[in-house]
Amino acid sequence: MGVNIFHAGLRNVAIAVLILGAGTAASEPVHGIAMYGDPALPPDFVSLPYVNPDAPRGGSIVLGNTGGFDSLNPFVRKGNAPWQLSTFTHESLMGRSLDEPFTLYGLLAESVEVSDDRTEVRFVLRPEAAFSDGTPVTVEDVIWSYETLGTEGHPRYHGLWAQITSITKDGPRAVKMTFEPGNRELALLAGMRPILSKAQWEGRNFANAPLADVPLGSGPYVVSGFEGGRYVQLTRNPDYWGANVPVRRGTNNFDKIRIDFYGDSTVLLEGFKAGEISAIREFNSESWTSQYNFPRAVNGDVVQTEIPHGKPSGMTGLAMNTRRAPFDDWRVRSALIHAFNFEYINDTLTGGVQPRITSYFSNSVLSMQDGPAAPDVAALLEPYADDLPPDTLQGYALPVSDGSARNRQGLRAATKLLQEAGFSAEGGTLRGPDGTPFTFDILLPKGSTENIAIADIYIGALKRLGITAQIETVDDAQFLSRTNSFDFDMTFFRRALSLSPGNEQRYYWGSEAATAEGSRNLPGIHSPAVDAMIDAMLKAEGQDQFVAATRALDRVLTAGAYVIPFWQYAEGRIAHIKEMKHPDVIPIYGDGPNYMPEVWWWEE
Numbered sequence: 282m283g284v285n286i287f288h289a290g291l292r293n294v295a296i297a298v299l300i301l302g303a304g305t306a307a308s309e310p311v312h313g314i315a316m317y318g319d320p321a322l323p324p325d326f327v328s329l330p331y332v333n334p335d336a337p338r339g340g341s342i343v344l345g346n347t348g349g350f351d352s353l354n355p356f357v358r359k360g361n362a363p364w365q366l367s368t369f370t371h372e373s374l375m376g377r378s379l380d381e382p383f384t385l386y387g388l389l390a391e392s393v394e395v396s397d398d399r400t401e402v403r404f405v406l407r408p409e410a411a412f413s414d415g416t417p418v419t420v421e422d423v424i425w426s427y428e429t430l431g432t433e434g435h436p437r438y439h440g441l442w443a444q445i446t447s448i449t450k451d452g453p454r455a456v457k458m459t460f461e462p463g464n465r466e467l468a469l470l471a472g473m474r475p476i477l478s479k480a481q482w483e484g485r486n487f488a489n490a491p492l493a494d495v496p497l498g499s500g501p502y503v504v505s506g507f508e509g510g511r512y513v514q515l516t517r518n519p520d521y522w523g524a525n526v527p528v529r530r531g532t533n534n535f536d537k538i539r540i541d542f543y544g545d546s547t548v549l550l551e552g553f554k555a556g557e558i559s560a561i562r563e564f565n566s567e568s569w570t571s572q573y574n575f576p577r578a579v580n581g582d583v584v585q586t587e588i589p590h591g592k593p594s595g596m597t598g599l600a601m602n603t604r605r606a607p608f609d610d611w612r613v614r615s616a617l618i619h620a621f622n623f624e625y626i627n628d629t630l631t632g633g634v635q636p637r638i639t640s641y642f643s644n645s646v647l648s649m650q651d652g653p654a655a656p657d658v659a660a661l662l663e664p665y666a667d668d669l670p671p672d673t674l675q676g677y678a679l680p681v682s683d684g685s686a687r688n689r690q691g692l693r694a695a696t697k698l699l700q701e702a703g704f705s706a707e708g709g710t711l712r713g714p715d716g717t718p719f720t721f722d723i724l725l726p727k728g729s730t731e732n733i734a735i736a737d738i739y740i741g742a743l744k745r746l747g748i749t750a751q752i753e754t755v756d757d758a759q760f761l762s763r764t765n766s767f768d769f770d771m772t773f774f775r776r777a778l779s780l781s782p783g784n785e786q787r788y789y790w791g792s793e794a795a796t797a798e799g800s801r802n803l804p805g806i807h808s809p810a811v812d813a814m815i816d817a818m819l820k821a822e823g824q825d826q827f828v829a830a831t832r833a834l835d836r837v838l839t840a841g842a843y844v845i846p847f848w849q850y851a852e853g854r855i856a857h858i859k860e861m862k863h864p865d866v867i868p869i870y871g872d873g874p875n876y877m878p879e880v881w882w883w884e885e
Contacts, residue, residue, distance in 0.1 A: 311394070314375075329379075330380055331380050337882055357434055372389050400459060402471055420455065427474060444467055477498070592870050594778075601614050601842075602803070622742055661829060776789060792808065811838065863881045
């Protein structure tokens with residue numbers, strides 16, 4: 282029942298060309314911009330290639346989130362807002378194609394003009410662009426949005442603002458930005474920031490607005506109702522200005538989208554089985570084959586759809602907090618990875634069918650290569666060789682067990698590393714150099730049944746080393762608060778990565794983000810080598826430099842043993858009611874951000 286049409290051969294060639302292709306952006310106004318090379322679609326394209334431009338509109342669906350919410354402002358750090366709001370209710374100057382590594386096409390902006398060195402970008406707004414209350418989107422709104430998000434918004438917006446040297450009005454509908462040289466991605470990032478209404482927030486506190494203050498947007502949906510912590514109702518704006526803009530045509534077809542909130546994933550699944558939810562994503566292959574035999578699935582009212590993709594694996598696993606001893610020692614972190622018996626855990630929980638993540642960019646051309654680093658990669662890493670864990674340059678690979686429950690070889694390797702770090706076993710208890718027993722907590726959200734099962738098996742292996750670990754479960758709000766403030770020893774971690782990594786890597790792994798509460802650098806990575814590889818990646822002007830820098834970054838992150846990797850998700854799995862339909866053509870990012878429901882539609 283999966284999707285069969287995926288342009289594997291031709292698509293892989295296209296990916297390589299788009300990622301590795303050289304070239305600079307045109308210096309005259311154009312309809313789109315790519316990180317490398319030119320956009321794949323011509324100026325007169327009608328719709329994105331993976332969209333049905335004539336999709337019918339109508340119908341209502343219900344989606345489910347776990348946890349709760351206490352804010353409807355997804356652009357500030359305060360509170361917990363439904364993650365879908367930023368894309369359903371707000372637009373940016375340009376829209377991203379899920380069928381290219383990193384290409385943007387005009388959305389609020391009808392054209393973009395970029396200097397050859399990418400230190401200057403100029404956007405011209407569409408005259409019809411409007412907020413949901415009918416007021417036009419103006420250059421003043423754009424400038425205000427960038428400054429406000431960059432100073433009062435969520436920390437994820439601060440990095441770009443710090444690198445904008447000027448932002449000015451350059452005509453009735455034009456805004457121009459300049460940047461410091463050396464970061465070619467900034468021109469694209471500038472096109473992706475949400476645009477808010479300056480008038481709505483005049484004289485009001487944007488960063489601390491109450492729940493009922495919903496930011497006014499220019500997107501296809503508006504918040505039409507909500508009950509704190511329970512549900513949010515989104516209604517498609519019949520007067521949405523951008524319905525026929527090429528990058529939006531055929532998308533956002535449902536009349537209403539309701540987001541209901543459930544205590545945990547188990548309750549959410551039961552809600553889906555009972556018909557209370559229209560669609561659900563499944564991340565466990567064993568559950569995919571064994572849990573969807575309930576009556577509504579058997580009689581055809583529920584359909585299981587598999588969505589393949591060509592993006593990197595990203596990283597999913599247990600992150601160790603290097604801000605705390607002894608996780609600040611790479612030998613301890615490596616020992617804990619050796620003690621994690623992946624093959625046994627994978628066989629027990631998924632039937633052994635899901636391959637392991639082998640590096641952050643595995644499953645893509647950007648991943649580190651086996652064996653010693655290639656000359657161009659080694660040249661980037663050698664200045665930092667003395668500070669890197671052994672085997673970073675010579676070749677690092679995750680340990681592989683024999684699949685048995687005891688994992689003798691892995692535990693022997695872990696014991697050796699722990700001894701090198703000054704630990705010793707006394708009476709069945711592993712103690713550090715100062716005699717303190719090695720104990721720690723694994724922080725997990727309540728209801729994350731799969732992760733709890735993984736941790737339970739792992740804790741049993743750790744006991745054989747004399748390490749006492751215990752699971753601490755908290756509700757979603759507490760989990761978010763604890764991870765935002767880095768209040769954990771070890772915790773579940775998931776970071777999706779794209780075919781065109783860029784400035785977000787600083788927010789994910791950069792040294793500055795390691796101490797910035799609310800950042801996504803959960804492990805607290807503070808490495809000059811990581812910072813330098815990110816800089817090299819951002820400054821790359823051609824294919825060889827970009828790929829070498831990304832592979833070098835992948836090598837340092839993986840050998841650094843910051844996360845205990847789980848399995849990768851080579852395809853998306855969506856179970857949904859039969860009335861929900863999707864196009865046959867699947868983009869290279871597969872079930873990317875909001876692919877469902879953005880390009881799906883209702884059909885009786």
